[in-house]
Amino acid sequence: MRHIFRNMPVHTAGxxxxxxxxxxxxxxxxxxxxxxxxxxxxxxxxLERTAQEIALSLREAETLALAVRESSEGSGVFPxxxxxxxxxxxxxxxxFSDDNNNLxxxxxxxxxxxxxxxxxxxxxxxxxxTETSPPGNCSLPWVDIVYLRPDPTITIWSTxxxxxxFSITIQTPRENYTREIIGWITGQIEIR
Numbered sequence: 001m002r003h004i005f006r007n008m009p010v011h012t013a014g015x016x017x018x019x020x021x022x023x024x025x026x027x028x029x030x031x032x033x034x035x036x037x038x039x040x041x042x043x044x045x046x047l048e049r050t051a052q053e054i055a056l057s058l059r060e061a062e063t064l065a066l067a068v069r070e071s072s073e074g075s076g077v078f079p080x081x082x083x084x085x086x087x088x089x090x091x092x093x094x095x096f097s098d099d100n101n102n103l104x105x106x107x108x109x110x111x112x113x114x115x116x117x118x119x120x121x122x123x124x125x126x127x128x129x130t131e132t133s134p135p136g137n138c139s140l141p142w143v144d145i146v147y148l149r150p151d152p153t154i155t156i157w158s159t160x161x162x163x164x165x166f167s168i169t170i171q172t173p174r175e176n177y178t179r180e181i182i183g184w185i186t187g188q189i190e191i192r
Contacts, residue, residue, distance in 0.1 A: 043172040046119040050170055051179040051191045057083050057095055057115060058145060058181075058189055062154075064097075064112075065147035081112070082146035085168055090122040103157045104144050121170045124178075128156060128163035131182065136167070143168075145183060154185045 064081040077099060084094040084105035095113040096105045105111075117123070126143050130136030143158045143166050156163045168181045180192045 040175050040177075043120045043175050044177055047121045047170060047172050047177050047179050050117055050119075050121040051181055053115070053117075054093070054168060054170070054181050055189050055191055057093065057113075058183060061095055061145070062147045062152065062187065065149045065152045068149055078149060080146045080148035080152075082144050084142065084144050085123065085126050086142045087123075087126050087140065090124065091117045093117075093123070098146050098148075101148075103146050103148075103155050103162075105142075117170075120172045120174070121179075122173070123168055124171045125167070125169035127167045127169070128158055129165060130167045131165045131184075136165075154183075154187055156183070156185060 061081040061083050068078050069081070070076065070078055079101060080098040080103075082096055082098055082103075082105065084096055086093075093115050094105060094111055095115065096110040097112055098104075099110055100106065125138045126140050127136045127138040128140060128143060130138075137160070140158045140160075143156065143163075145166060146155045146157065147153075148155065156166045165182065165184050167183075169178055170181070171178045182190045182192065
């Protein structure tokens, strides 16, 4: 194998300076394109993760209601469970047990878990009836989605009573990417 390279002139045996510059330029261009979109990519990932976490919290409330769980061990009270969204706290929501069966979150005594939205996204709209009576009502101060047992019946409750559908819109601050979590009284949850 050595004899093949022995007959070649010295200047053709390796990379030329021009080839090296071209390869480095291509590497720099690809790296800059990837790094330039990193903040947007990071926000989109955080937004998608937050939407999935909210949907999962709704499913957790449903599971607790279906499992016939006591509000506190040994209490003998088997309440419905729900998720409370409040417009005044756009970076948090609460999983609760509806101990007195009034279909709404009554404060810390009913709280099971308090979820904080980390990183970029926050809740920008809490709406009801968006799918049944467009554009719906998005000026609500809060909404509670409660899964009652034993059926389990789902109620969507706010200041103006019950509703057949709700939507929670979350948005990233810098790029304004949005996701909408929509739920119906039939139990279907969709992320758009």
